Amino acid sequence: MESFTLHLLTKIIFGRGAEERVGEEVKKYSEKVLLHYGGGSIKKSGLYDRVVKSLREAGVEFVELGGVVPNPRLGLVRKGIDICRKGGIDFILAVGGGSVIDSAKAIASGVMYDGDVWDFFEKRGTVNVEKALPIGTILTISAAGSEMSPNMVITNEENGRKLSAGKHDSTRPVFSMLNPELTMTLPKFQIACGAVDMFAHIVERYFTNTENVSVTDEMCEGIFRAIIKNAIKAVTDPKDYEAMADLMWAGTIAHNGILGTGREEDWSSHYIEHELSAIYDIAHGAGLAAIVPAWMKYVYKQDVKRFAQYARNVFHIIEQDVEKAANRGIEETEKFFKSLGLETTLEGLKIGDEDFKKMSQLAVKSNTIGNFVKLKSEDIEKIYRLALK
Amino acid sequence: MESFTLHLLTKIIFGRGAEERVGEEVKKYSEKVLLHYGGGSIKKSGLYDRVVKSLREAGVEFVELGGVVPNPRLGLVRKGIDICRKGGIDFILAVGGGSVIDSAKAIASGVMYDGDVWDFFEKRGTVNVEKALPIGTILTISAAGSEMSPNMVITNEENGRKLSAGKHDSTRPVFSMLNPELTMTLPKFQIACGAVDMFAHIVERYFTNTENVSVTDEMCEGIFRAIIKNAIKAVTDPKDYEAMADLMWAGTIAHNGILGTGREEDWSSHYIEHELSAIYDIAHGAGLAAIVPAWMKYVYKQDVKRFAQYARNVFHIIEQDVEKAANRGIEETEKFFKSLGLETTLEGLKIGDEDFKKMSQLAVKSNTIGNFVKLKSEDIEKIYRLALK
Numbered sequence: 001m002e003s004f005t006l007h008l009l010t011k012i013i014f015g016r017g018a019e020e021r022v023g024e025e026v027k028k029y030s031e032k033v034l035l036h037y038g039g040g041s042i043k044k045s046g047l048y049d050r051v052v053k054s055l056r057e058a059g060v061e062f063v064e065l066g067g068v069v070p071n072p073r074l075g076l077v078r079k080g081i082d083i084c085r086k087g088g089i090d091f092i093l094a095v096g097g098g099s100v101i102d103s104a105k106a107i108a109s110g111v112m113y114d115g116d117v118w119d120f121f122e123k124r125g126t127v128n129v130e131k132a133l134p135i136g137t138i139l140t141i142s143a144a145g146s147e148m149s150p151n152m153v154i155t156n157e158e159n160g161r162k163l164s165a166g167k168h169d170s171t172r173p174v175f176s177m178l179n180p181e182l183t184m185t186l187p188k189f190q191i192a193c194g195a196v197d198m199f200a201h202i203v204e205r206y207f208t209n210t211e212n213v214s215v216t217d218e219m220c221e222g223i224f225r226a227i228i229k230n231a232i233k234a235v236t237d238p239k240d241y242e243a244m245a246d247l248m249w250a251g252t253i254a255h256n257g258i259l260g261t262g263r264e265e266d267w268s269s270h271y272i273e274h275e276l277s278a279i280y281d282i283a284h285g286a287g288l289a290a291i292v293p294a295w296m297k298y299v300y301k302q303d304v305k306r307f308a309q310y311a312r313n314v315f316h317i318i319e320q321d322v323e324k325a326a327n328r329g330i331e332e333t334e335k336f337f338k339s340l341g342l343e344t345t346l347e348g349l350k351i352g353d354e355d356f357k358k359m360s361q362l363a364v365k366s367n368t369i370g371n372f373v374k375l376k377s378e379d380i381e382k383i384y385r386l387a388l389k
Numbered sequence: 390m391e392s393f394t395l396h397l398l399t400k401i402i403f404g405r406g407a408e409e410r411v412g413e414e415v416k417k418y419s420e421k422v423l424l425h426y427g428g429g430s431i432k433k434s435g436l437y438d439r440v441v442k443s444l445r446e447a448g449v450e451f452v453e454l455g456g457v458v459p460n461p462r463l464g465l466v467r468k469g470i471d472i473c474r475k476g477g478i479d480f481i482l483a484v485g486g487g488s489v490i491d492s493a494k495a496i497a498s499g500v501m502y503d504g505d506v507w508d509f510f511e512k513r514g515t516v517n518v519e520k521a522l523p524i525g526t527i528l529t530i531s532a533a534g535s536e537m538s539p540n541m542v543i544t545n546e547e548n549g550r551k552l553s554a555g556k557h558d559s560t561r562p563v564f565s566m567l568n569p570e571l572t573m574t575l576p577k578f579q580i581a582c583g584a585v586d587m588f589a590h591i592v593e594r595y596f597t598n599t600e601n602v603s604v605t606d607e608m609c610e611g612i613f614r615a616i617i618k619n620a621i622k623a624v625t626d627p628k629d630y631e632a633m634a635d636l637m638w639a640g641t642i643a644h645n646g647i648l649g650t651g652r653e654e655d656w657s658s659h660y661i662e663h664e665l666s667a668i669y670d671i672a673h674g675a676g677l678a679a680i681v682p683a684w685m686k687y688v689y690k691q692d693v694k695r696f697a698q699y700a701r702n703v704f705h706i707i708e709q710d711v712e713k714a715a716n717r718g719i720e721e722t723e724k725f726f727k728s729l730g731l732e733t734t735l736e737g738l739k740i741g742d743e744d745f746k747k748m749s750q751l752a753v754k755s756n757t758i759g760n761f762v763k764l765k766s767e768d769i770e771k772i773y774r775l776a777l778k
Contacts, residue, residue: 005401006400
């Protein structure tokens with residue numbers, strides 16, 4: 001096991017009606033907040049009204065900034081920073097899914113930084129987040145895990161780049177309210193994409209060269225199994241509160257960092273997918289459903305035994321031959337994604353090979369990506385090609 | 390799944406040399422601390438010198454209070470409260486195992502309370518901890534999980550009562566430093582007792598009547614397996630850093646609350662054991678090794694299927710008949726404790742039946758204990774009797 005530091009500072013309030021305590025929780029930090037959200041769905045569902053009521057009852061003033069879109073845009077982040085600075089706002093309340101929360105994190109850290117917020121993304125490693133306004137969230141989609149993680153992904157609409165940033169604990173939300181009922185009106189496609197995203201967050205941590213990590217191996221495999229079981233129930237019947245609740249909690253645990261403690265993590269599939277959704281504006285989870293199996297096929301020879309362990313412990317594959325077992329595990333991964341109604345090829349997503357070279361070069365950034373296997377741009381191009389059909 | 394609130398606010402610093410950062414971490418909270426520890430072992434090992442050096446380099450003043458014993462005493466807690474009040478101390482640094490950390494929590498909360506600190510224990514439910522001085526820990530024994538939990542157990546030497554308190558997040562340490570190397574010089578008996586204690590912390594959460602808890606079931610079963618695997622390695626060779634590291638991290642996760650999220654917890658075995666170690670001053674883990682199997686035998690009929698699931702998923706028992714499977718799981722639990730070199734009967738611990746009635750009455754406190762099965766004093770007496778030989 002490797003050394004690590006873990007600070008899971010986010011207070012989780014989980015269950016029916018959790019969001020009704022939002023005013024009381026916000027009040028502990030601020031009396032003037034930015035209320036950040038996406039489109040009209042929180043207004044249609046009545047969630048917006050409940051949040052506003054709770055804030056008003058607690059005597060918390062707020063300024064609104066809606067309009068966050070999937071693959072959230074830098075332009076709106078800059079606008080949010082400007083509103084906070086001019087309005088003396090010192091808390092960001094994000095009501096939505098991963099995109100809204102990521103946008104809130106970028107605003108919260110951007111407000112505290114003298115330069116342009118895009119520096120955190122473009123000059124990552126050189127310019128890093130060191131402080132941020134406190135953030136609270138009311139989660140409406142189980143997927144990104146952003147509600148308890150410090151990470152954020154923003155798309156720069158000026159140059160089409162979709163980049164990630166944030167390893168600093170100041171961008172972990174100070175509280176997150178998780179009411180599974182809020183996810184019960186989501187379209188099945190979004191539930192499926194969310195399940196693949198959380199599954200992929202564990203893939204990025206599970207496939208490691210670090211040895212002697214049985215505590216986290218056991219937890220990763222357990223959460224993999226719980227996601228499979230509950231995602232299938234959830235897309236079958238989104239009104240199944242218990243399945244939606246288990247899925248919601250699994251999504252948070254998958255990405256809050258506990259499953260990666262003491263292990264070198266990978267993150268190639270995410271980088272490779274980000275280039276896809278930057279150009280084609282597809283859902284992140286939909287892209288991952290094609291990329292993750294292709295990445296697995298390309299890298300499994302690095303540690304066939306680990307892939308055989310994955311097949312055995314996650315998909316209950318009984319197969320003596322490790323090579324065969326490893327391949328069965330990859331097949332089962334693809335089958336699971338398909339069983340949720342998702343495409344697992346780029347062709348299925350109506351994406352051709354015309355941008356493969358460009359995306360492969362953009363994905364590597366400086367040198368290589370990934371740790372399980374370090375990938376160069378030519379490797380990435382092969383992975384896109386493996387994902388094609 | 391039930392609704393829950395979880396605030397894992399403790400920053401974990403894990404790995405070789407972790408304790409060398411103690412001055413720097415303490416300095417964020419305080420410039421004058423109580424350095425709280427047990428006997429001479431931290432002086433013999435050189436840990437005391439390293440801690441003192443780090444505090445001095447950071448310019449942190451400290452007052453010392455050593456002498457914490459296993460089953461930590463109320464008298465020393467009261468003395469610590471007095472020292473803090475008179476000395477203007479506003480931070481408690483605990484260097485040791487669960488006893489030292491629990492003693493530190495009692496001091497930290499007692500300082501902030503107008504009445505007598507024993508109220509938190511004797512009048513639990515009526516008088517509750519609401520605030521506490523911040524606590525930091527350097528852990529030297531993997532066992533109690535007190536390094537990330539709010540709970541504490543104190544023994545009142547005036548009346549022989551051993552009681553628990555603390556459900557408030559203010560008694561969760563603000564940081565805990567976990568260096569597995571510090572545990573590599575422990576006697577095998579202590580390592581074994583620690584492993585049983587952490588195993589029992591999961592038993593208390595795993596056996597529940599709450600349904601649809603697959604995420605936490607999976608995590609509980611995974612950490613059970615990881616404890617079994619690594620505890621056996623650890624008692625075989627305490628110099629096995631990797632086993633000691635996995636065991637240390639498992640012990641923290643077992644009791645920080647994440648494994649109990651959304652589930653009703655039980656805690657009977659702990660209450661029943663506390664009466665034993667209050668009278669006989671045995672190690673808590675040694676008592677649990679006899680009590681947990683006896684408790685299981687007494688209650689398993691409440692949910693034979695859950696016990697069969699436990700047997701299958703924790704001990705890999707393949708057995709169609711659920712009754713037989715459940716019993717095999719209990720047998721395997723006992724075998725595991727024995728394989729660590731521990732006694733699993735009270736007779737083996739040289740404890741007879743003379744105090745059973747008294748302990749049974751004291752254990753129930755007001756009415757009943759436990760949630761999986763609510764136990765009255767007559768039930769508890771039967772459990773002591775089942776544990777006898």
